[in-house]
Amino acid sequence: MTEAEDHKPRSDEARSSYDPEITSEFAVPAGLAVPRAGGESETTSEFAVPRGLGAPQPPSPEPEGSAFSTPRTYSAAQAPPAFTPPTGIPTVSLVKDAPWQDRMRAMLRMPVAERPAPEPVQKPEEEGPAVPRVLDLTLRIGELLLAGGENAEDVEAAMFAVCRSYGLDRCEPNVTFTLLSISHQPSLVDDPVTASRTVRRRGTDYTRLSAVFRLVDDLSDPETHISLEEAYRRLAEIRRNRHPYPGWALTAAAGLLAGAASLLVGGGPLVFVAAAVGAMLGDRLAWLCAGRGLPEFYQFTVAAMPPAAIGVALTVTHVDVVASAVITGGLFALLPGRALVAGVQDGLTGFYITASARLLEVMYFFVGIVTGVLVVLYFGVKVGAELDPDAAVNMAGRPVLQITASMLLSLTFAVLLQQERSTVLAVTLNGGVAWSVYGAMHYAGDISPVASTAVAAGLVGLFGQLLSRYRFASALPYTTAAIGPLLPGSATYFGLLSMAQNHVDKGLVSLAKAASLAMAIAIGVNLGAEISRLFLRFGSAEGRRAAKRTRGF
Numbered sequence: 001m002t003e004a005e006d007h008k009p010r011s012d013e014a015r016s017s018y019d020p021e022i023t024s025e026f027a028v029p030a031g032l033a034v035p036r037a038g039g040e041s042e043t044t045s046e047f048a049v050p051r052g053l054g055a056p057q058p059p060s061p062e063p064e065g066s067a068f069s070t071p072r073t074y075s076a077a078q079a080p081p082a083f084t085p086p087t088g089i090p091t092v093s094l095v096k097d098a099p100w101q102d103r104m105r106a107m108l109r110m111p112v113a114e115r116p117a118p119e120p121v122q123k124p125e126e127e128g129p130a131v132p133r134v135l136d137l138t139l140r141i142g143e144l145l146l147a148g149g150e151n152a153e154d155v156e157a158a159m160f161a162v163c164r165s166y167g168l169d170r171c172e173p174n175v176t177f178t179l180l181s182i183s184h185q186p187s188l189v190d191d192p193v194t195a196s197r198t199v200r201r202r203g204t205d206y207t208r209l210s211a212v213f214r215l216v217d218d219l220s221d222p223e224t225h226i227s228l229e230e231a232y233r234r235l236a237e238i239r240r241n242r243h244p245y246p247g248w249a250l251t252a253a254a255g256l257l258a259g260a261a262s263l264l265v266g267g268g269p270l271v272f273v274a275a276a277v278g279a280m281l282g283d284r285l286a287w288l289c290a291g292r293g294l295p296e297f298y299q300f301t302v303a304a305m306p307p308a309a310i311g312v313a314l315t316v317t318h319v320d321v322v323a324s325a326v327i328t329g330g331l332f333a334l335l336p337g338r339a340l341v342a343g344v345q346d347g348l349t350g351f352y353i354t355a356s357a358r359l360l361e362v363m364y365f366f367v368g369i370v371t372g373v374l375v376v377l378y379f380g381v382k383v384g385a386e387l388d389p390d391a392a393v394n395m396a397g398r399p400v401l402q403i404t405a406s407m408l409l410s411l412t413f414a415v416l417l418q419q420e421r422s423t424v425l426a427v428t429l430n431g432g433v434a435w436s437v438y439g440a441m442h443y444a445g446d447i448s449p450v451a452s453t454a455v456a457a458g459l460v461g462l463f464g465q466l467l468s469r470y471r472f473a474s475a476l477p478y479t480t481a482a483i484g485p486l487l488p489g490s491a492t493y494f495g496l497l498s499m500a501q502n503h504v505d506k507g508l509v510s511l512a513k514a515a516s517l518a519m520a521i522a523i524g525v526n527l528g529a530e531i532s533r534l535f536l537r538f539g540s541a542e543g544r545r546a547a548k549r550t551r552g553f
Helices: 013-020 102-108 131-147 152-165 205-220 228-240 247-264 269-291 296-316 323-332 337-347 352-382 399-416 419-444 449-470 481-486 487-502 504-535
Strands: 171-175 179-184 194-199
Touching: 131 152, 131 194, 131 205, 131 228, 131 296, 131 481, 152 171, 152 179, 152 205, 152 337, 179 352, 179 419, 205 228, 205 296, 247 269, 247 399, 247 481, 269 296, 269 323, 296 323, 296 352, 323 487, 337 352, 337 481, 337 504, 352 487, 399 419, 399 481, 419 449, 419 481, 449 481, 449 504, 487 504
Parallel strands: none
Antiparallel strands: 171 179, 179 194
């Protein structure tokens, strides 16, 4: 073999077959044919498809990540029979001329699958409703209602009505004391759109509350077409509107309210003047504290001191007046009856988180009032003021004067709540009826004060709901001020006085009576509102369903 032939390159096959110098155990022995190198790799994995079996066919394309796509094994011809209840599927029919509050509340308590399809009332210019803007408008409307003191159930109904008026079905509003949220899911396979808004500022202005209710009523009216821009413009006007009564009128109303309450519990002209002056001083001090940014707890504490101080001062100077009537009249202007009724109503309708927050707020306000009055009474006892906790106020024997005082109290309470002038007369008459019923049951009929208060408050709620549905408005302007004469001012005062004189047992008994009267007011108002709905026909499959949140098992 020549040197040139020795350097000639050899193929791998020739080297593997005939080269005697290769002694590797992996070399192909002589006489065996080298297998052809095919297109497939020599896979020895146990997961390889055995020879003779074909690879599985790729599945038909499905929506990625969808849990609602039809299974590949499903066949319409072999589908199981559809389930139908024995009584059939009820037809849902809602009376269109009924108030939107009742229609929306009925649909909110239905399962989502049973709600009737929405008929868009408003016709936006775009091809479809601008979902984020509609949700934002809904949250802004709900914020004004919740900040104005409306109960959670009516706030949810208003938010649901706004969404359905723009054709957004499958909406779920959620209301708590400080947070509003709403979720809209176009279909079962689409992602939901959720928005939320925090309620940070609260104010009592029933004129603004009524304007928001009118806006929601116009949005729900099929004969009124309001675009999103027009709805936003009206909402901005509602926010910018000034209060109907100036500050001096509110201070004068607080004084007249305290004076009327003092007449209600047996006071005379001098007591009227003293209670009015004390309430006006307390109101101005509360405004000063609010301007300095102090929390409402301290505002209530400061506002409760002047009436108590004037009552103690009249007693120390031996002026022939009923000091308890002066202090009780000042308490009437401070007791948070509006928040108490709203909190109990939220609890009775199943909104337990909101109810707990409202009642906790009421407790803080009440503790602030107790603190202010107790401080003054304690120093009054130390300086020798002869305040008798057993001397109950004389509240009987003057029915005409008391009915007049109760109507004046309701009127001034309506002014403090910034109500529209068109609603003041109705709520004034409602307050007079409430006190007349209470006086007839308690003084003439010798019935328990708690039962008498509950019945009178029930009539307030009944008449208030009927008036509000007649005018397609909120029920708060017709009920809140009317419960003013029923507030437990005297029981609260005598309980605090007993505690200031170290008679803790008597004080706790009197405060428990005050709490019972307050609960009777709240439950009575709610029960009257529920009874009024029995006379209202709004239509549904099974009527207005009750909230089924606890079963007991």
